[in-house]
Amino acid sequence: MKLSLSHKVLYLSLLLLASSLTVSCSDESNSNNGPALGNSSSTVPSVEAVKSRYGALPLSERLSGTVYAKNQVSLYPEIPGKIETVHVQNGDFVEKGDPIVSLQDNQYREQVQQARANLRINEARLKQAQARYNELEAQYKRTKQLSDQQLSSELEMETLQAQMSSAEADVDLAEAQLEQAQSSLQEQQDMLSKTVIKAPISGTVGQRNAETGMQVSSSTQLYTIGDLDNLRVEVVLTDQMLDNIEVGQTVRIYTGTNVNNSDFIEAELSRISPFLNNVTRSTEGEIDVQNTGNKLRPGMFVPVDILYGQSERATLVPTSAIYTDPNSGEEGVFVATSLGSEIQPAEQVNADNPPPLTEPTDVQFKPVDVIAEGRMEVGIEGIEPGNWVVTVGQDLLSSGRQQARVRTSSWERILALQGLQRQDLLQQVLDRQTNTNDSSSQ
Secondary structure: OHHHHHHHHHHHHHHHHHHHHHHHHHHHHOHHHOOOOOHHHHHOOEEEEEEOEEEOOEEEEEEEEEEEEEEEEEEOOOOOEEEEEEOOOOOOEEOOOOEEEEEOOHHHHHHHHHHHHHHHHHHHHHHHHHHHHHHHHHHHHHHHHHHHOOOOOHHHHHHHHHHHHHHHHHHHHHHHHHHHHHHHHHHHHHHHHOOEEEOOOOEEEEOOOOOOOOEEOOOOOOEEEEEEEEEEEEEEEEOOHHHOOOOOOEEEEEOOOOOOOOOEEEEEOOEEOOOOOOOOOEEEEEEEEEOHHHOOOOOOEEEEEEEEEEOOOEEEEEHHHOEEOOOOOOEEEEEOOOOOOOOOOOOOOEOOEOOOOOOOEEOEEEEOEEEEEOOOEEEEEOOOOOOEEEEEOHHHOOOOOOEEEEEEOOHHHHHHHHHOOHHHHHHHHHHHHHHHHHHHHO
């Protein structure tokens, strides 16, 4: 926690320094509109503070999730061949069974014709064998009648019986060859049908890798298809997380570039695999989600919060308010002791025209104990709710300064700053410095 908080303080301090430059220029340009501060005010640092409050923290686990389409399938040809027709484009919706790609089928059609001709030959052979058997059977019946009247020899009867046995075997052989020919025809027809790659499910196709005339094999991926209205987000859960996390808990999937309270989709943890990886000691959790507004796309990495309870009630401050003394390692907050609870946060209307700073006011470092940690705020013991705690600029006070000019900020502004990505913070610093230099040159 200490490392991440230090990073947040560093980036927020950069913003503060840039903001201070803007405020200084504004003070100079408006010196005739208000009382000027003494020369000593230039040595008093500028900070931002927010009023601590009392409440309970929602306990959550922040994870990174990967988005997949429901029933997401990669399409491969089952047989090698050259593509003759591509029926769909990226982004097209297809129904189950619709043709996606057709391969050249001349070779397979010829094989079907040969198999069909072979089938007819074997059907004719079977008829011949059956006719021969029927003929011998009729002859045997006539001879037996003569034999009963002692008009035929015993040798003649034995000869006919042997011929009938041979004819019966010929029929069995012809039937087996016919079945083999039928199976061969069915196999060749199946091969012919595989020249048309069809949609195995209804969904949207993408990741096209199919062009007319392209030679493909069974290892060539042609498309990916999936249901984009119903998605699945997968997260990795460690064995320690499973002590608190279970199926059915509320999750928030953040869909914007900046994580804030209004840019998320709420769902439930749908499944947890019961088997842990024997190397990483982790497993997978799955979240089924309706893709409202098409804010998610398969393949995206998204921040996911799993909410698993609430902390005990305590004094709450933003995470950026916690400062670690580099000399003693003690954690605490800087409190603007002379600002009362009646002071209201200044409204941030325009980022280029920030609210005014107070006159130099006393600040004091107070050690605290962190008793609960949320994603954007922490619960502490050591100060009472209603105190103004410094959230931006603690490093400017770490040298022992006991006064600062304070800009009273709202919780919404500080939480929004904490939610910004690192590159967003640095870009704001650069923009503010550019604007300040432009104003100075004029």
